[in-house]
Amino acid sequence: MKETLDLSGEVCPFTFVRTKLRLEELPMGAELHILVDHAPAAENVPRSLVAEGQEVVSVAAEGARWRIVAKKRAEPHLRRPGGKRPL
Amino acid sequence: MALELGVLVADAAMLPRALDLVRNVDEAQLFLMDDGVRAAGEPRLAAAIDDGLDAALCAMDAEARGIVPGTLGAGGPRFGSQWDHATMVRDAARVVAMTGGRIDDSDGATPGPGRRVAVRLTRDARDPKIAQALRAAVGYAAVELSVIVVVEPPARELLRHDQHAAAVVRAIATLRALGHRFVEVATSNHRVSCDVEVSW
Numbered sequence: 510m511k512e513t514l515d516l517s518g519e520v521c522p523f524t525f526v527r528t529k530l531r532l533e534e535l536p537m538g539a540e541l542h543i544l545v546d547h548a549p550a551a552e553n554v555p556r557s558l559v560a561e562g563q564e565v566v567s568v569a570a571e572g573a574r575w576r577i578v579a580k581k582r583a584e585p586h587l588r589r590p591g592g593k594r595p596l
Numbered sequence: 597m598a599l600e601l602g603v604l605v606a607d608a609a610m611l612p613r614a615l616d617l618v619r620n621v622d623e624a625q626l627f628l629m630d631d632g633v634r635a636a637g638e639p640r641l642a643a644a645i646d647d648g649l650d651a652a653l654c655a656m657d658a659e660a661r662g663i664v665p666g667t668l669g670a671g672g673p674r675f676g677s678q679w680d681h682a683t684m685v686r687d688a689a690r691v692v693a694m695t696g697g698r699i700d701d702s703d704g705a706t707p708g709p710g711r712r713v714a715v716r717l718t719r720d721a722r723d724p725k726i727a728q729a730l731r732a733a734v735g736y737a738a739v740e741l742s743v744i745v746v747v748e749p750p751a752r753e754l755l756r757h758d759q760h761a762a763a764v765v766r767a768i769a770t771l772r773a774l775g776h777r778f779v780e781v782a783t784s785n786h787r788v789s790c791d792v793e794v795s796w
Contacts, residue, residue: 521654521655521656521678521679521735522657522677522678522682522731522734522735522738523734523766523770524677525677525678525679525738526734526735526737526738526770528672529738547654547656549656549659549675549677550677552675553655553676553677553680553683556679557677557679560683563620577794586709586740587737587774589736
């Protein structure tokens with residue numbers, strides 16, 4: 510399974526919040542392609558993913574954006590009881 | 597080794613005090629955000645990093661103030677994110693927050709996921725530091741901390757309507773949607789049950 514999450518225009522901390530929310534919805538082993546256009550995110554999002562047990566397959570520049578390819582290897586826990594999908 | 601001390605600096609004038617705190621602590625982290633990033637080029641900070649201090653700054657706040665990689669001398673802090681800040685608050689045995697208002701010193705609570713963090717809003721709802729506080733709170737929520745946003749009287753307009761800056765509205769919506777709490781208190785002396793406090 511392969512999904513794409515376009516985070517163009519998004520900044521910290523919503524870059525990693527939205528990444529974790531999408532990973533929550535995916536099955537274990539699924540591949541998530543994350544597109545970012547803020548240079549710090551191209552370093553910080555992969556670093557946080559690895560620290561939280563996810564696999565980062567690659568990070569590559571694509572014009573003014575970066576494509577981060579990650580595989581879900583751990584279950585994120587972001588929503589608290591009663592929580593729902595953020596706007 | 598466990599992280600003994602985490603220090604948040606959101607006011608550059610607080611750097612000397614922060615460096616006094618981390619001196620002689622084996623495992624300490626420092627995170628600079630908001631106007632605290634203006635201290636990123638301080639030689640005293642570079643010296644502390646050289647002595648083993650783990651220091652990072654909010655790359656987004658730095659960029660907004662013209663501080664980008666390459667503009668600092670050798671040995672400066674890492675260009676990090678709110679994730680670095682949030683994991684520091686999650687994992688440090690003692691957390692000290694210097695945001696430009698009161699100084700919070702939280703010690704003794706067990707670090708780790710589920711730790712309860714009170715983000716106290718002590719300023720007018722339109723003050724830019726309120727947006728920063730809420731941005732930080734969203735970061736805390738992302739690393740499995742339990743966030744309680746404590747709204748003191750000067751900030752009470754925050755919950756009266758939604759005619760705020762887009763970033764503020766979004767952060768409030770995100771925190772609520774993720775199941776975190778907002779509590780309005782009548783006085784600044786009113787305490788809420790929590791493990792770590794960060795006042796803005």
